[in-house]
Amino acid sequence: DAEITQSPRHKITETGRQVTLACHQTWNHNNMFWYRQDLGHGLRLIHYSYGVQDTNKGEVSDGYSVSRSNTEDLPLTLESAASSQTSVYFCASSEQVSGWDTGELFFGEGSRLTVL
Amino acid sequence: AQSVTQLGSHVSVSEGALVLLRCNYSSSVPPYLFWYVQYPNQGLQLLLKYTSAATLVKGINGFEAEFKKSETSFHLTKPSAQMSDAAEYFCAVSDLGSSNTGKLIFGQGTTLQVKP
Numbered sequence: 001d002a003e004i005t006q007s008p009r010h011k012i013t014e015t016g017r018q019v020t021l022a023c024h025q026t027w028n029h030n031n032m033f034w035y036r037q038d039l040g041h042g043l044r045l046i047h048y049s050y051g052v053q054d055t056n057k058g059e060v061s062d063g064y065s066v067s068r069s070n071t072e073d074l075p076l077t078l079e080s081a082a083s084s085q086t087s088v089y090f091c092a093s094s095e096q097v098s099g100w101d102t103g104e105l106f107f108g109e110g111s112r113l114t115v116l
Numbered sequence: 117a118q119s120v121t122q123l124g125s126h127v128s129v130s131e132g133a134l135v136l137l138r139c140n141y142s143s144s145v146p147p148y149l150f151w152y153v154q155y156p157n158q159g160l161q162l163l164l165k166y167t168s169a170a171t172l173v174k175g176i177n178g179f180e181a182e183f184k185k186s187e188t189s190f191h192l193t194k195p196s197a198q199m200s201d202a203a204e205y206f207c208a209v210s211d212l213g214s215s216n217t218g219k220l221i222f223g224q225g226t227t228l229q230v231k232p
Contacts, residue, residue, distance in 0.1 A: 031219075033219060033220075035222075040125075040224060041224060042122075042206060042222040042223055042224040042225045043160075043206065043220075043222040044222075045219060045220075045221075048219055058219075090159055090160070092159075092160075104150070104162055104165060105152075105160070105162075105220060107159030107160045107161070108159050109157075109158055109159045110157075110158075110159055
């Protein structure tokens with residue numbers, strides 16, 4: 001079965017360190033997204049990609065970067081981790097249909113990041 | 117710009133009672149609307165979606181939602197709550213924008229508690 005996997009599922013790091021969260025999907029979807037989930041804020045979009053070599057900033061992109069070198073992977077990098085980036089991070093993908101994205105997202109199980 | 121408001125961060129019902137989770141949206145174009153459910157320590161999964169076909173949408177696990185344009189609402193209901201329905205529920209709208217490629221904007225979430 002197709003799936004979307006995230007790693008690591010849990011990570012503790014220190015302020016100032018670089019952290020990379022991996023996301024791998026086998027749906028063969030063009031669109032991939034990174035969201036963060038915080039209490040009282042729901043899910044907020046960090047970065048997204050509509051295909052290989054395409055990346056775009058979302059609502060809360062400061063301090064984060066992504067790269068898309070193939071269809072399957074969209075790693076999220078925190079250049080210099082800050083305590084405000086303690087959160088649960090979700091990767092998602094979706095299929096683009098006839099130029100219009102239906103918006104139906106398929107989610108990974110999340111990566112819980114703690115920055116001390 | 118699109119936005120979503122979920123009324124009530126916590127809803128508590130008794131087993132067998134009606135479940136009603138409220139969602140209002142703001143959109144300048146005909147929206148695609150979604151309800152997702154998140155069980156503890158898991159990613160989000162799609163309950164149902166509205167994409168301008170029938171206004172009453174049926175989803176998984178006995179849930180349904182009705183699109184009411186005049187009220188800009190997309191409330192989620194289930195006639196009889198089960199203990200297994202306890203979870204967090206997110207309403208989302210697709211940000212179609214000018215690029216015709218949507219990404220989702222999520223509400224803050226509603227935690228549903230089901231009491232025996």
